[in-house]
Amino acid sequence: MPPKRNTRQRAAIEMAFDKVHRPLSPSEVSDLARKSVPNLGMATVYRALNEMVEEGSLRPVDLPGQSPRYEKSGLHHHHHFHCTVCDRVYDMDGCFLKSDIQLPEGFKVEDHDITLTGRCPDCK
Amino acid sequence: MPPKRNTRQRAAIEMAFDKVHRPLSPSEVSDLARKSVPNLGMATVYRALNEMVEEGSLRPVDLPGQSPRYEKSGLHHHHHFHCTVCDRVYDMDGCFLKSDIQLPEGFKVEDHDITLTGRCPDCK
């Protein structure tokens, strides 16, 4: 792979994740980054996100029925809470999976995703 | 809403869910239904699926990072297992959510989704 360059647009995209500590969709990233680089192209955002996932600095967060979002990788194990009113996604520390689950013979679990849905404090 | 008609294509689509007891994607439904109605249009499949969800006979199953699938409604509470090799989705009876989860103040959980990923018996 080619050496990486330090561009304004890439910096603006990385900064978005430092400012906002919740999973962001491509268009949310675009909105945030466009504040410092107004004519930032959507393609650049998608390319940056994919590369950052590739190189391991971002993790894709796929929620049921939602377009993909991204968050910084290296956070400890956690799950997500999706507010049905404001559509924001929050990180919830800890694991909510039962430890003694029973599956039919032959199924080997390698990972799990848990999404809680409901109302966040702002939307009660 | 208008009265419903009994068409070959609609019957073929409903039959698909009676034959295969796992969540089906639109194209899987199309493949199955086309066996009895070869020139079935994709648009018809999408229209039928949306109407069946509307009227409550189907439930959408949205898995992380997957295009939507559908299953018959009225099954008891269960979660899903997604095989990373063959890409099939299986129903897993029972609930895998811990009962004593702690959330920050003010979050009200109304529902939850759990998806297990791994290898199914066929793909070990």
Place this chain on the structure above:
DNA sequence: CTAATTGCAAACAGTTTGCAGGCGT
């Protein structure tokens, strides 16, 4: 007969890709 339903194709939304010019190094 009458209107709901279908099939096709065009319209859409989100994401990816090709390419010429711009800009780090």
Place this chain on the structure above:
DNA sequence: ACGCCTGCAAACTGTTTGCAATTAG
């Protein structure tokens, strides 16, 4: 100066919609 990166527009994929022809009741 070299070549990676960006921005634009065109290409793609999955889903929805418009419309004339078909067909159930």
